[in-house]
Amino acid sequence: MVQRLDMLVETPSQTAGPYVHIGLMPSYTGNGQIFDLELGQNPIEDGAAGEIIEITGSVYDGTGWAMRDALIESWQPDAQGRFAGQDGADPKVTGFCRFAANAETGEFTLRTVKPGPVALRDGRVQAPHISLWIVARGINIGLQTRIYFEDEDNSADPLLERIEQRPRVETLIAKKTGSGQYRFDIRLQGDGETVFLDI
Amino acid sequence: MLDDGPLIPRNRALHPVPYDPGYKTTVARSPYLPLLSMDSSASEETGPTFGHGAFGALDNNLILNWTRGSAPAVGERIVMHGRVLDERGRGVPHTLVEIWQANAGGRYRHKKDGYLAPLDPNFGGAGRTLTDAEGNYQFLTIRPGAYPWPNRGNDWRPMHIHVSVFGHSFGQRLITQMYFEGDPLIPLCPIAATIKDRAQLDRLVAPLDMANSKPLDYLAYKFDIVLRGRRQSMFENKPEGM
Numbered sequence: 001m002v003q004r005l006d007m008l009v010e011t012p013s014q015t016a017g018p019y020v021h022i023g024l025m026p027s028y029t030g031n032g033q034i035f036d037l038e039l040g041q042n043p044i045e046d047g048a049a050g051e052i053i054e055i056t057g058s059v060y061d062g063t064g065w066a067m068r069d070a071l072i073e074s075w076q077p078d079a080q081g082r083f084a085g086q087d088g089a090d091p092k093v094t095g096f097c098r099f100a101a102n103a104e105t106g107e108f109t110l111r112t113v114k115p116g117p118v119a120l121r122d123g124r125v126q127a128p129h130i131s132l133w134i135v136a137r138g139i140n141i142g143l144q145t146r147i148y149f150e151d152e153d154n155s156a157d158p159l160l161e162r163i164e165q166r167p168r169v170e171t172l173i174a175k176k177t178g179s180g181q182y183r184f185d186i187r188l189q190g191d192g193e194t195v196f197l198d199i
Numbered sequence: 200m201l202d203d204g205p206l207i208p209r210n211r212a213l214h215p216v217p218y219d220p221g222y223k224t225t226v227a228r229s230p231y232l233p234l235l236s237m238d239s240s241a242s243e244e245t246g247p248t249f250g251h252g253a254f255g256a257l258d259n260n261l262i263l264n265w266t267r268g269s270a271p272a273v274g275e276r277i278v279m280h281g282r283v284l285d286e287r288g289r290g291v292p293h294t295l296v297e298i299w300q301a302n303a304g305g306r307y308r309h310k311k312d313g314y315l316a317p318l319d320p321n322f323g324g325a326g327r328t329l330t331d332a333e334g335n336y337q338f339l340t341i342r343p344g345a346y347p348w349p350n351r352g353n354d355w356r357p358m359h360i361h362v363s364v365f366g367h368s369f370g371q372r373l374i375t376q377m378y379f380e381g382d383p384l385i386p387l388c389p390i391a392a393t394i395k396d397r398a399q400l401d402r403l404v405a406p407l408d409m410a411n412s413k414p415l416d417y418l419a420y421k422f423d424i425v426l427r428g429r430r431q432s433m434f435e436n437k438p439e440g441m
Contacts, residue, residue, distance in 0.1 A: 010214075015222075015393075018311055023297050023325045024363060026325055035327070039249060062228070062231075083241060084245075084248070118240065120240050133369070138228035140215035140219070141214050162237060189230055193232050197235050198209060198211070199237050
């Protein structure tokens, strides 16, 4: 026998199911009357410092179908790389947003401020990125990934450096389609499969 | 003083398998390639906070919140309560817990749900609350009905309540489901069965809690939730080169 480790273990995940919007984005399904204020509607308020950007994309399943029921959460720092609550953070940037694939087209749009770089404990600097968490029916545990930007210097990013197959790095990089406009598609499986994270 | 270090890596063996042909939708929605594992950074160790100001007095009362208190929902009245903890056993204070569920007949208030059980005009099926300083939370609701769903020939979901929890770090984000003690549909459910370790599935089954039930009013079910913890070490923030 040995001493007991006094640790608990995480509660197992279960799929968010097809009706996740009821709980997290009630107005999406016409149930907006239930709460006074829906959470995560906007990651920024008017007057947020920095470049305001719009990222559009779809979440594709393994058959190439743009999923209509995906729900995504994003988390990011302000334009200086400070997260809400940290000293000096932009009070107009909450950094958190919930958005969903359009029920007809499968397309999502995230309007936010372009984030700044964030340092690791060891001093290495991560290129600007937005963290994503994707849930839907058939996804048994939420999928983590990140959006980087093609017009930033991503060459020394510690996470991107870890990706062995270099073409896969492109799956995490939003492509510029216009001034302040980006495209970021997420592929759950197969050709062009997005790099998902265990982090 | 021990500092909070990176998040403790997830033990994926206790979680459901991503690909499970018994739950057909997973087949085209599960990544083929391995996840990229790394120590967490500020991007995962920080997270949104939600102030009490965003919440209404009935937000955690699903019996009354849809009608704003004017008429109660139909069903067996229950209190769902428990504690949100991290893997170190510390209560997670002031964190957001959200739930959603079917009504007593097994029907969701969602445009995609066409089950023949009727909607309850007095039931919306969503609630939310913040944990208190010790990590405790509670909801007053009705027990949801079981319902059939299109998967294999004749699959039914056991009675369940969907639960979403934040913690203080975006990397702690978790969605799960609470099942009810004694429900014979649990062992038949392909979604419950995506968790391969029966002992882990048992952790999602809430026991009837008579001590917290209120005579002549409601039954209680207890559901504790454990989120990822943080490594704690005086060696995490070592100077470069050490």
